[in-house]
Amino acid sequence: MQSKIVIIGVGSVGSTIAYALMIKSVARHIYLVDINSTKVKGEVLDLNHCKPYVSAVEIHQGTYLDCKDADIIIITAGAKQKPGETRVDLLTKNIKIMKGIVDEIKQNLFKNQPVILIISNPVDILTFFAHKFSELPKSKVFGSGTVLDSSRLRFEISNHCKINAKNIHGYVIGEHGDTELALWSTLTIGGMKFDEFCSQCVHNAEHKKRNIKDFIFQNVKNAAYQIIEAKGYTNFAIGLSTTRIVEAILGNQHSILPVSSILTGEYGYTGLSISLPCIVGSSGVEKILEPSLSNEEHQKFNKSVLHIKKLIEINEENGEF
Ligand SMILES: NC(=O)c1ccc[n+]([C@@H]2O[C@H](COP(=O)([O-])OP(=O)(O)OC[C@H]3O[C@@H](n4cnc5c(N)ncnc54)[C@H](O)[C@@H]3O)[C@@H](O)[C@H]2O)c1
Secondary structure: OOOEEEEEOOOHHHHHHHHHHHHOOOOOEEEEEOOOHHHHHHHHHHHHOOHHHOOOOEEEEOOHHHHHHOOEEEEOOOOOOOOOOOHHHHHHHHHHHHHHHHHHHHHHOOOOOOEEEEOOOOHHHHHHHHHHHHOOOHHHEEEOOOHHHHHHHHHHHHHHHOOOHHHEEOOEEEOOOOOOEEOHHHOEEOOEEHHHHHHHOOOHHHHHOOOHHHHHHHHHHOHHHHHHHHHOOOOHHHHHHHHHHHHHHHOOOOEEEOOEEEEEOHHHOEEEEEEOOEEEEOOEEEEEOOOOOOHHHHHHHHHHHHHHHHHHHHHHHOOOO
């Protein structure tokens, strides 16, 4: 398979995505691009030294010219918050960086329409603007969204119930951030609804002592804060979550993943990118699903939509984008 992936932004996240793609033999050619070309040189050398232990894969120092026949372009580039800088200032700065990157990509596309996968935060807002700048179809530009948060949810449940995380099917949806929500009403363990499973679980008595759903969800929502406080960045789980999305695209798997994509009227909303379970294959997002939500979930989802829309509007109103 002559698959070609370009990763733009080769910091902690971009380099770990390259490593995960490499050791899982997902892509044949991986091109790394960053404004810090010395760092890229070092990462390419280091990654190439893995070659005796992995299947055939070529890691290259790339340029935007490499986008011309890429299957997927992954964007992880972004600026970090500086002392005294507000979140909104940082967001505006990162939208500008995204515009610069997408303009470069556009100039270098040939006849191909690659999938552009956004990882940089805030991922929902940056996906909305990346799509707008790219002028590509909605299906082709989407973000990693709550794929990572959903794996955190599955881990937390598996840890508490002592069940293999692979037997837990459930999603976090909404913003990749503070307004996200867990879809408890559709979550299943071994085909059983969460509450039904709980009633038969040997850990049930212990869990009854506290609101276990709330406890688990707080751990999910605060995971990134905890990791960043301890080590300064998150990289491993986003590396594998991104690899999972890439596998679904390159393998045309029609996998259901909660990526952040531009809504086309789902639950009555348009004009933003947000996570819902989506069918993902070689053409990108094939379909956005609309699971039945409980009243509480619906209210939380509406709140998440409004939060994202407000941040989009603030940046659209200043006329720059
Ligand atoms: N979506 C998710 O689930 C998720 C998870 C973890 C991190 N992230 C986000 O990923 C992004 C990267 O995180 P990180 O820890 O790797 O940061 P980092 O600072 O280590 O890396 C960012 C890289 O972007 C590069 N860069 C900046 N401007 C650029 C430009 N114009 N063109 C090319 N490269 C440019 C920098 O040189 C740097 O190497 C952040 O926005 C972070 O919040 C998202």
